[in-house]
Every structure is written in structure tokens, then in C-alpha cells.
Amino acid sequence: MKLDNRTAIITGAASGIGRATAHAFARAGAKVMIADIDLASAERVAAEIADADTSGEADAVRVDVSQFADVEAMVARTVEVFGAVDVIFNNAGIAGGAPLLDHDPEADYHRLLRVDQDGVYYGILAAGRQMAKQGTGGVIISTSSVYGEQAAELSFTYSAAKAAVISFTRSAAYELAEHGIRAVAITPGRVATPIINQFSDELKATFAGEQLRGALTDPDEIADVVTFLASDESRVINGTVVSVEDGYSVFKQRLDLPVF
Ligand SMILES: NC(=O)c1ccc[n+]([C@@H]2O[C@H](COP(=O)([O-])OP(=O)(O)OC[C@H]3O[C@@H](n4cnc5c(N)ncnc54)[C@H](O)[C@@H]3O)[C@@H](O)[C@H]2O)c1
Numbered sequence: 001m002k003l004d005n006r007t008a009i010i011t012g013a014a015s016g017i018g019r020a021t022a023h024a025f026a027r028a029g030a031k032v033m034i035a036d037i038d039l040a041s042a043e044r045v046a047a048e049i050a051d052a053d054t055s056g057e058a059d060a061v062r063v064d065v066s067q068f069a070d071v072e073a074m075v076a077r078t079v080e081v082f083g084a085v086d087v088i089f090n091n092a093g094i095a096g097g098a099p100l101l102d103h104d105p106e107a108d109y110h111r112l113l114r115v116d117q118d119g120v121y122y123g124i125l126a127a128g129r130q131m132a133k134q135g136t137g138g139v140i141i142s143t144s145s146v147y148g149e150q151a152a153e154l155s156f157t158y159s160a161a162k163a164a165v166i167s168f169t170r171s172a173a174y175e176l177a178e179h180g181i182r183a184v185a186i187t188p189g190r191v192a193t194p195i196i197n198q199f200s201d202e203l204k205a206t207f208a209g210e211q212l213r214g215a216l217t218d219p220d221e222i223a224d225v226v227t228f229l230a231s232d233e234s235r236v237i238n239g240t241v242v243s244v245e246d247g248y249s250v251f252k253q254r255l256d257l258p259v260f
Pocket residue numbers: 011012013014015016017018035036037038063064065066091092093094095115143144145146187188189190191192193194195196
């Protein structure tokens with residue numbers, strides 16, 4: 001199995017991409033800490049994994065990734081339960097926002113940055129320290145977004161945070177290489193999770209049309225890539241962004257152009 005004897009923390013693992021990845025990691029043989037601000041849902045995911053026929057294991061912990069003390073406690077709890085931290089998937093995130101000129105700086109800027117930017121920094125710092133102490137290397141995967149590389153509606157702060165995740169990944173890879181620790185960012189496009197599913201069918205169809213297969217991405221499809229990135233098979237991928245966006249960024253729109 002790809003992740004046999006590996007211990008992984010996944011933040012935001014109670015739902016969407018994080019939940020799908022927790023299942024995929026467990027199927028690959030990992031021991032997974034399901035970390036989320038929603039403890040009841042995190043415990044449900046851990047129970048699903050326990051019930052599934054996999055060689056992996058799971059436990060759950062409540063974490064608010066915007067609080068460094070919580071993130072440190074999450075790492076300490078994982079060491080207590082599973083003995084080590086070999087992989088962290090910094091994936092918890094929130095979306096939304098107002099048009100720039102309508103911003104309330106607290107609600108529309110600082111609140112988002114604390115989760116989407118500070119939360120990833122705290123995960124890299126706390127897990128990186130633990131991995132360096134263990135001396136056996138490690139992998140840090142963080143969820144950015146296609147919005148980390150472009151402007152979009154209502155996305156002034158979200159885009160900034162997701163751009164920071166890409167920068168953190170480069171710098172962490174550079175600084176932590178001497179400890180055998182890799183860092184990689186992923187940029188999903190339109191994934192069928194509650195963040196997208198809250199919108200109307202019409203809007204979801206528009207989102208689907210922004211990707212080459214004309215469909216929303218299934219969270220399990222992101223999970224497959226993250227599992228690969230967590231494994232030794234991807235050891236040459238370090239410090240860079242792995243696009244998991246089904247061609248979202250390679251075209252603007254499909255036009256019914258007459259032959260000319
Ligand atoms: N769905 C998409 O289309 C899409 C696209 C690009 C990037 N992303 C990113 O993917 C990541 C996962 O999102 P998702 O689509 O699976 O959404 P989701 O809402 O299904 O899952 C997010 C999880 O994060 C948890 N969370 C929120 N705030 C937290 C906090 N402060 N501390 C700990 N946990 C917290 C939530 O409880 C939830 O379980 C996010 O970082 C998001 O920005 C999603």
C-alpha cells in the first residue's frame with residue numbers, strides 16, 4: 001500500500017475534499033487524524049473509516065486552524081494517538097466575501113485570512129517542527145485554488161490567501177528540504193462539495209462548463225492526486241503547484257465559431 005505505516009493529519013476532513021482524502025489515505029494504509037472545527041462530523045468520518053474494509057485507521061480531533069494553540073494541540077494529539085506525523089494536508093478553508101468597495105475589513109478580510117492563510121501557516125509550522133524532530137522526513141500538502149492565481153468575483157481576500165498558500169509552499173520546501181520534508185500545493189477548480197453545491201443548478205452548470213470535461217470535479221478525484229502526492233512515488237514533486245482543475249485555466253469559454 002502506498003501509505004502503509006504513515007500517519008497523516010487532514011484539516012477540514014469532516015467534509016468535501018478533506019473527507020474524500022481521509023478515506024483515500026485510509027484505503028492506502030495510513031493512520032489518519034480527522035481534524036475539523038466540526039467535531040461531530042469529524043467523528044462521523046472517523047467512524048465511516050473504522051467501518052470500511054481498509055487497513056488504515058482513523059481518529060478525530062477538533063481544531064480551529066485559525067488558532068495556533070489549537071493547531072499545536074492537534075499535532076500533539078496525533079503524536080499521542082499514532083506516534084508520529086508523517087504527512088499533513090492543510091485543507092481546511094472557507095470561501096465567500098463581498099465586493100471590494102463594500103468590504104467590512106473584519107468580516108471580509110481578516111476573518112477569511114485567519115482561516116485560509118494563517119491556518120495553513122500554522123499547519124506548516126507545527127507539523128514541520130514535529131517532522132523535523134522525528135528526523136524521518138515528511139510531506140506537507142496544502143490546498144490553494146485556481147483563484148490563488150487569478151482574479152474572480154467576490155474573491156479579493158480568498159485569492160490573496162490562496163496565493164499565500166502557493167508562496168508558503170515554495171518557501172517551506174526550500175527551508176525544510178534539509179530535513180527531508182517536501183511541500184506541495186494543489187489548485188482545485190470547481191469541485192462538487194458544499195462550497196459549490198450551495199449554488200443554483202444553473203450556476204453549477206456554468207461552473208461545470210468552465211472545465212474541459214464539462215463536469216464538476218468529484219472530491220474523490222482530488223483525493224486520488226493528494227494520495228499520490230503524499231506517497232514516495234511523487235518524491236520528485238517539491239515546492240510546486242499541482243493543478244487539479246480539469247483544464248479550468250487553459251481556456252476562457254467554448255465558442256460556436258463558424259469555420260473561416
Ligand atoms: N470546492 C471547490 O470547488 C474548491 C475549489 C478550490 C479550492 N477549494 C478549497 O478546498 C478546501 C476544502 O474545501 P471543500 O470544497 O472540501 O469545502 P467543505 O466546506 O466541504 O470543507 C471544508 C471543511 O473545513 C472545515 N473548516 C472550516 N473552517 C475551519 C477552521 N477554522 N478550522 C478547522 N476546520 C475548518 C469545515 O468544517 C469543513 O469540514 C478549502 O481550502 C477550499 O478553499 C475548494
